[in-house]
Amino acid sequence: MWKKYISTATIEETLVLLSEFxxxxxxxxGATDLMLEIERGAxxxxxxxxxxxxxxxxxxxxxDENNIIHLGPLVTHNICVSSKLIQELAYPLAQAxxxxxxxxxxxxxxxxxxxxxxxxxxxxxxxLVALKAKVVIQSLNHTxxxxxxxxxxxxxxxxxxxxxxxxxxxxxxxxxxxxxxxIKLALRKAQAISLVNIAAILKFDKTLITExxxxxxxxxxxxxxxxxxxxxxxxxxxxxxxxKFAAEATIHSIKPISDIRGSASYRKTMAKVLTRRALKSxxxxxxxxxxxxxxxxxxxxxxxxxxxxxxxxxxxxxxHTTINGKSYKxxxxxxxxxxxxxxxxxELIGSKEGCAEGECGACTVFLDGKAxxxxxxxxxxxxxxxxxxxxxxxxxxxxxxxxxxxxxEGAVQCGxxxxxxxxxxxxxxxxxxxxxxxxxxxxxxxxxxxxxxxxKIISAIEKASNQQFEREGKNG
Numbered sequence: 001m002w003k004k005y006i007s008t009a010t011i012e013e014t015l016v017l018l019s020e021f022x023x024x025x026x027x028x029x030g031a032t033d034l035m036l037e038i039e040r041g042a043x044x045x046x047x048x049x050x051x052x053x054x055x056x057x058x059x060x061x062x063x064d065e066n067n068i069i070h071l072g073p074l075v076t077h078n079i080c081v082s083s084k085l086i087q088e089l090a091y092p093l094a095q096a097x098x099x100x101x102x103x104x105x106x107x108x109x110x111x112x113x114x115x116x117x118x119x120x121x122x123x124x125x126x127x128l129v130a131l132k133a134k135v136v137i138q139s140l141n142h143t144x145x146x147x148x149x150x151x152x153x154x155x156x157x158x159x160x161x162x163x164x165x166x167x168x169x170x171x172x173x174x175x176x177x178x179x180x181x182x183i184k185l186a187l188r189k190a191q192a193i194s195l196v197n198i199a200a201i202l203k204f205d206k207t208l209i210t211e212x213x214x215x216x217x218x219x220x221x222x223x224x225x226x227x228x229x230x231x232x233x234x235x236x237x238x239x240x241x242x243x244k245f246a247a248e249a250t251i252h253s254i255k256p257i258s259d260i261r262g263s264a265s266y267r268k269t270m271a272k273v274l275t276r277r278a279l280k281s282x283x284x285x286x287x288x289x290x291x292x293x294x295x296x297x298x299x300x301x302x303x304x305x306x307x308x309x310x311x312x313x314x315x316x317x318x319x320h321t322t323i324n325g326k327s328y329k330x331x332x333x334x335x336x337x338x339x340x341x342x343x344x345x346x347e348l349i350g351s352k353e354g355c356a357e358g359e360c361g362a363c364t365v366f367l368d369g370k371a372x373x374x375x376x377x378x379x380x381x382x383x384x385x386x387x388x389x390x391x392x393x394x395x396x397x398x399x400x401x402x403x404x405x406x407x408x409e410g411a412v413q414c415g416x417x418x419x420x421x422x423x424x425x426x427x428x429x430x431x432x433x434x435x436x437x438x439x440x441x442x443x444x445x446x447x448x449x450x451x452x453x454x455x456k457i458i459s460a461i462e463k464a465s466n467q468q469f470e471r472e473g474k475n476g
Contacts, residue, residue, distance in 0.1 A: 001038060001335040002026075005312040005380035007051040011167060013309055014052055015140040021048045023162040028378060029053050029074055030108035032101070033117045035337065035376045036357055049378060052165075054307045061085055063173060071169040077106035077114075077124070078297045087293070089173035092127035092199045095182035098291045099123050102191050102446020103298040103424070105358055107370040108377070112166045115148070118156045125152075126217040127182050127199035128171065129225075136168035143167075152222040178203045178211075181281040181288070183274050187261065190445035191359055194218045195262045196270045200278040202233065209233045214246075214275065219256040219267050226253040229275060238283045247276035296435070296442045298371035298427040302386060312380050321382040323348070324392025330382075338382055339363045339374035342389060350390035350419045354448070361447035364420040365389050371427045373446070390419035393426055401471075402426050402464045409460040413451035421447045425461045433472075434465055 008014045018025055024047035028034055031051075037043040052058070058074035061083045069090060071080070080086050081097040100106055100114070100123050114124045115135065125148070133148040137160060148169075151158050160166070174180060180201035186192035196218050203211035212233040214226040228249035236242045256267035281288045312319070312334035319330040323346065333341045337356075342348040342365070354360035356375045363374040366388040367381070393400040399407070402425045412418050421444060428435055428443040435443065440461050449457065 002046045002049040003313065003335070004048040005051065005334050005378060006048055007054055007307065007310050007380065007383070009055060009307060009309045011052075011055065011058075011138070011165075014050055014055075014165060015138065015163070017048065017050050018163045018165065019140045021050075024048065025050055025162075027052055027165055029110045030076060030113050031378060031381075032105050032109040032358055032373075032376050033113060035378065039337075039356060049380075051378065051381060053381065054304075056304055056306055063089070067173050068170050069173050071111050073110065073112040073166055073168070075111050075169075077101070077109050077111065078103070078295075078299060080111060080124075081106065081291065081295055082297060087291075090127075090131060090171070090180075091174070092130060092180040092182040092201065093124065095291055096123040096127045096184070096197070096199070098295060099182075099184045099186075099197075101358070102361065103296060103443060104361060104364055104371050104373045104446045105191075105376075107297065107299055108372050111169060115151070115169070116158065116160065116166065118152055118158050120152075120155060120220060120222055121194040121197070121218040123182075123184060123194060123197055123217070125223050126197050126215045127180070128169070129223045130180065130199040130201045130213040130215040131171040131174070132213075133169055133171035135166045136170065137164050138167045139164045149223070155221045174201070175203070177205070179282045179285050181278045181285070183278050183281070185270050185274060191448075193261065196256075196267055196274055198271070198274040198278050200275070200282060202238070202279075202282055207237050209236050209238060214250070214278075216250070216254060216271055216274075219254045219271055224254060226250040226271075226275065228252045238279065243276055243279040243283065246279060247272045250275040292439075292442075296428065296439050297431065298424060298443060300369045300427065300430050302369040305384075307384055310383060312383075319380065319383045321385055321387060323382075323387045324389060334380050336379050337375050338365070338367075338377040338379050338387075341379040341382060342374060342387075348389050348391055352416055352419060354417065354420075359448065360417065361420040361424065361444075362417050364423040364447065366423065366427065371424055390423060393422070400426060401468055402429065402461065405460040405464040405467065406457075409456050409463060411452065411456040411460040417447060417449045417451075421449065421457055425464065428461070429465060429468060434469055435461075437462065 028051045058072040060072045077097040077100045086094045182199045184197040201213045212230040229246045256264045258264045317334045333345045352362035354362035358373040358376045365374045
């Protein structure tokens with residue numbers, strides 16, 4: 001794993017460490033990609049993991065006086081998707097964020113992390129290129145600004161140097177004359193990598209198109225523009241015939257590859273189909289289904305508390321944390337995942353390891369008020385944090401209402417995935433006591449069950465909601 005885990009309190013401290021360790025250091029913010037790469041052995045010889053997730057003020061989304069939107073390096077996908085500013089002035093980005101992973105992943109994964117990982121299938125890159133985004137890159141000695149489209153030089157390759165980090169993402173807010181839409185094609189609705197994704201942004205002068213940006217992901221080593229389509233659309237009205245010819249033109253702008261998830265010919269065909277769907281959605285934008293205005297986040301965030309820089313290494317591994325209301329001092333385990341710390345060092349074995357890749361949700365816990373995947377979080381992040389596991393949701397040694405309705409409704413078969421489902425459901429009912437069935441489905445989209453088919457699980461959560469509502473009504 002890593003030799004040192006360092007949590008920094010400022011960007012300046014982070015840059016000093018990057019300068020010191022060079023290519024032997026890796027920055028962690030959400031860690032949803034990097035932890036997986038480390039576990040798989042794709043990232044080796046890491047002397048230091050530098051955790052910037054506690055730096056105060058880096059999770060802001062704001063609009064400046066020049067009508068430029070800024071995203072700090074700790075803006076997560078859930079922060080972005082729930083931002084009224086992003087929903088109103090950068091809608092394709094909000095859509096892309098809503099399509100990323102699951103609620104647990106979106107609670108940790110950051111936009112900047114998605115950009116730096118540099119996979120052409122990463123969902124947020126495509127709309128940000130269409131929005132003409134720039135990234136501000138900083139080292140100890142200089143600051144530079146790079147167009148996002150020029151940031152990438154190949155698959156998982158960027159112009160970022162070992163001593164640099166992204167400190168800001170900025171792009172013009174969409175004007176009232178612009179309409180944009182993002183669509184993702186994947187093998188399932190949640191927790192899936194894009195086979196093809198597309199962002200289309202058109203600017204109109206009354207009914208005529210005056211500007212067009214159509215960007216495609218997962219069809220080339222980097223995000224590409226459908227240049228033929230963009231040129232064709234200028235000066236046209238967005239009629240069915242225009243949409244048809246623009247979609248046809250898309251296939252001349254891409255040379256997709258074949259891989260285990262799809263062939264080149266399939267990707268080319270679907271790029272054409274997605275172009276047509278995106279343009280059709282723009283033409284019918286007022287009646288096109290939208291992402292929720294108040295999306296389910298599984299997040300009842302606790303206030304951020306400033307924390308001084310601290311370091312864990314072989315000579316200093318005492319992690320101080322609060323788990324299920326009890327204080328712990330842990331002398332081992334800084335260079336493992338939070339899940340393994342809980343199970344191996346504290347024998348809190350209710351949280352399960354189903355995949356160790358953030359795919360199944362069996363390891364869902366609450367970290368400082370957020371539902372997260374414990375397998376994708378470094379154990380050092382537990383220091384001075386508040387954590388709740390499945391063992392901690394009982395009250396006065398009585399089952400939580402969700403646990404009881406799972407029993408009553410027969411929502412458990414083998415039971416391995418059940419702790420994760422229950423944790424997601426508990427956080428859902430904290431966030432929204434009377435959720436709709438669609439909201440329940442959104443809340444458990446990061447949890448996989450290989451036995452029950454979900455019907456009884458959904459029924460149990462609905463029953464828990466109803467009972468909780470009745471109980472609070474009587475007490476009120």
